[in-house]
Amino acid sequence: MIHPILLCGGSGTRLWPLSRKSYPKQFAKLLGDQTLFQASAQRLSGEGFAAPTVLTNSDFRFIVTEQLADVGIDPAAILIEPEGRNTAPAVLAAALWLEKTDPDGVMLIAPSDHVVPDAPAFRAAVQAGLSAACAGQLVTFGIKPAHAETGYGYLELAEDPGDFSARAIALTQFIEKPGAARAQEMLDAGNFLWNAGIFLFSVKGILDAFRSHAPNLITPVQQAVDAGQHDLGFLRLAPEPWAKADDISIDYAVMEKADNLVVVPFAAGWSDLGGWDAVWRETARDDRGVATSGAGTAIDCDNTLLRSEDSNLEVVGIGLKNIVAVAMTDAVLIADINRAQDVKLAVAALKSKSAKQAEEFPKDHRPWGWFESLVVGARFQVKRIVVHPGAALSLQSHHHRSEHWIVVEGTAEVTVDQEVKLVTENQSVYIPLGAVHRMVNPGKVPMVLIEVQTGSYLGEDDIIRYEDVYART
Template sequence: MYLQPIILSGGSGTRLWPLSREHFPKQLLSLVGEHTMIQDTILRICSLENVLSPVIVCNKEHRFLVAEQMRQIDITPQQLILEPSGRNTAPALTLAALSVLDKREDCILLVMPADHVIRDIESFHQCITLGHQLAEKNHPVAFGVAPTHPESGYGYIEVGESITENAILPTAFKLQSFKEKPDRQTAQFYLETKRYLWNSGMFMFKASIWIEKISTYTPKVLQACTQAIDKGTQDGDFFRVESVAFSSCPSDSIDYAVMEKLTDQEDSTFFPVVISLEAGWSDVGAWPSLLEASTRDEQGNLAKGDIYLDSTQNSLIFAENRMVAAIGLKDTMVVETSDVVLVVHKDYAQNVKNIVAQLKKENREEYISHRKVYRPWGYYESIDFGSRFQVKRIMVNPNASLSLQMHHHRAEHWIVVSGTARVIRDNEVALLSENQSTYIPLGIKHRLENPGKVPLEIIEVQSGSYLGEDDIVRFEDHYGRTK
């Protein structure tokens, strides 16, 4: 049977703030290696046999970012499904399974979060091959990781008797039960008994079996997802599920919606299994796990950017914009971005989510986005701002354009730094080259285009009584943002 990758890309990665943010989460970042995490997730399975192009489920706000990252690695998703809101992994998978079965006969679903690191690709492929064999025999398959320390940030899977005999293959066990994230004492017990694996969040099963079991155990999820798919619309490269129906869907995970309920069945032929994934896996759930998953220097440090270290050990230092000097640090995480500096001891790294929750409560912009904000046409970056002005650097991709728009509360000055700009201002059209500029009064319809073959870079100076991004009235847009 064909292997259908299902990539779940709905997470926000709050514990990797300030690099990971709501509008640019960790799966879209290059944290380990040259590719982003979602790109690596797909590339590591491309060489397997009988693999279909992936189905990706992501938040609607990330659609252009995900599509661009797929274009960069020459991958055309079979379907890019947009969630209007996050409802956990079981609804996301149900949307994908319904979409797959609507287009083809039954197949094996390989369900993978988009934000994990796997270093040993050969061992990973062996586990997937074994999982494929078991899934074809109708076994729902989970993938667990042998714990290396008493981790309280992961869920666990209790294993039963082994069901594999070939020593060359990875080991598969009957799946006994799922365990919630434990306290440290319980995690230590799990480690010592050697009967528990970390729950990786990866699964395999036939698409038809998932739909059958979600119908049996959590029918409200299937009902809501079916309505959301039936009332959804294809929008170019994206499939938009209907928001009202999907918002009524219960929020539940794959393991608790279906998998753990299968362990209660008394059936000698149909039972869930778990494969021990020994492939250098990490979910990179917090800064210390990124440190552990990366290649470090002789002192155990991971340094990226313009960094100077002295008497520093087992620390992570990231610098995006400025030089950072660290002296006498141990087990410390320092992350510098254009608008935030985070300093945290590794023992308190899980508490980063508390800061993010506080920022969200106070409606701080630093929770949502970086100063560099990506758009389908390119990106803009805030350089300076005050009470009645803002300065941005704008980069427009070749043959791309911003929407035809108007502002009620601000005027704009555009200065071309490099490339060629085609400027529409009401009924006027002008071509501007390097060092030329134009002025857009408030209330005037306007559009910025790049008709050239090289990126267009401009400096935009905004002035007015209100400078928020919601002061945009769009009349036409190539990317469907007038809806």
């Protein structure tokens, strides 16, 4: 049985403004009707695959469960990393966790933000590497280069991949991200593949590799797993030993030191969507190279991506060439498509001026649903709040603000101090400053309300929680 291990903790700053620290690209619908995370989980499901194990951080744990539930996948485990320590500790934690339940199992390590259009072809490639993994070898997957890319590492094969049929080929060496000239040389040579960062190996095989090549990671990660705390449906790795683990990638810690690696070539399409230029390449384009998404309109444009993330916000380009334009309700990006990798510089610049758009998504996702600010004033704020069926906000109070709730869709069960009542569409309720209150959606459809806050301080940290079904403090 193959155990998919989905790594789900990156921030994806090169796809700002759609991808931000609070809601990164793996959870976005960049291509099609599914998020990248959902597509990754479905790609690694079905015959021969166990339920996935997900490694993520605390902020994303409920987004992970919600998005998996939406596509009908029940995870085997969700491990919560106390802090990001790169991929080596994450992979080791997953291996040590699986050792407890299936020590003879095989692990497929996959980032959750990649695009693989031909899922059956990828599953066939995984099957082609399975015998090597079961024999103790470490299998990686090399992508047939489509161009001389300088943003990826490369794998040098011991032989020409020929027709790129799925089979295990010996690996000669890993190569760091090259310059343009070297990338072109490798593309022309034919036996260099992009390093996809996807790995297949047995639990025993990878644990032996860590013991041989990164023994210093074993103790802190083992302690973090053994002392982990179960929290609802999650396992929180213990923070103190986890913090002692080196911040290092699986490539540096193990793969580049191991002598039992093989590569399975893959030529059926792949992208890590590492920038808006990659999104443009993966999006359907017209005969002039123009891709539009949402409320985007192009007039006399060439090689351009126009994308609106708000149906009420029209993005129109006239006479543009080699331009990326991405509009959201709170931020707009306009860039030369050849400078797509520099979007991270924009994020850094916004952080330096303390702009909330640098890291905060306009929709704030919570385990019960989400909210967004519609209007913010000096002493008032108007929000739209959406609560999932059966979900409940915490029992709470505020020191600095009162609230007025108007239900516009569905029905809310509202508690205000000792009173509990149903509030239906076009009805409202007032929450005085200091009142202990809660909102529940008892219905079968999402409940939407407009909240008007007034007071001297309107920050989200002005919340005193008394009870919470999601175990938040």
